[in-house]
Amino acid sequence: MKGHWNDRYIENEAAYGKTPNVYFAKTLRELKNTRDLTKMNILLPCDGEGRNAIYAAQLGLTVRSFDASEVGVKKSLQWAKEAGVTIQSTCEDAFEFHPKEKYDVIGLIFAHMPSDLREEFHHKIASWLAPGGTLILEGFHKEQLGRHSGGPKKEEMLFDAQMMKADFSTLEFIQAEKVVTEINEGEFHKGEAVTLQMKAKAFT
Secondary structure, eight states: OHHHHHHHHHHOTTTTOSSOOHHHHHHHHHHHTTSOGGGOEEEETTOTTSHHHHHHHHTTOEEEEEESOHHHHHHHHHHHHHHTOOOEEEEOOTTTOOOSSOEEEEEEESOOOOHHHHHHHHHHHHHTEEEEEEEEEEEEBGGGTTOSSSSOSSGGGSBOHHHHHHHTTTEEEEEEEEEEEEEEETTTEEEEEEEEEEEEEEOO
């Protein structure tokens, strides 16, 4: 899979665009209304070319991101420099990443794992949240299968609310909603799509 992502990021100037995911950006702006983001840190696993990391840094968050693709990471650091912000981004395997701290926010945007690894990955994500920390997640819903606007082509890699509530059972759910939406994120996320939008908090 690493080779697949390297090829995609080499062959496309911005495979998923340069603007942040709409739901992620909206949720961060809402959080800004109640919290001082400049005093908070955020983790962005599987962050690709860094569009969401750069947006978070522009809002004042201390940003840590990683991706399995060294090409994606290189782009994210270059784009951050061009945008005049600082992010810490490294090439990491999601299952070998060991954070040195807990995070006030974790953004998990279109990070789909093989079905035999998904639950383990999500448990790790939940454990990386600081008490009271917020998880922001958007992924393709099971009803996305058969559409050509993006996402895995295997139903077992797609999401629904019941699955997310089971995977993240240690968190307090604020939202877990199936949404039919129009996405326009570069060449590979384009058109009407069915996604699962989720926000949850770690207990204090």
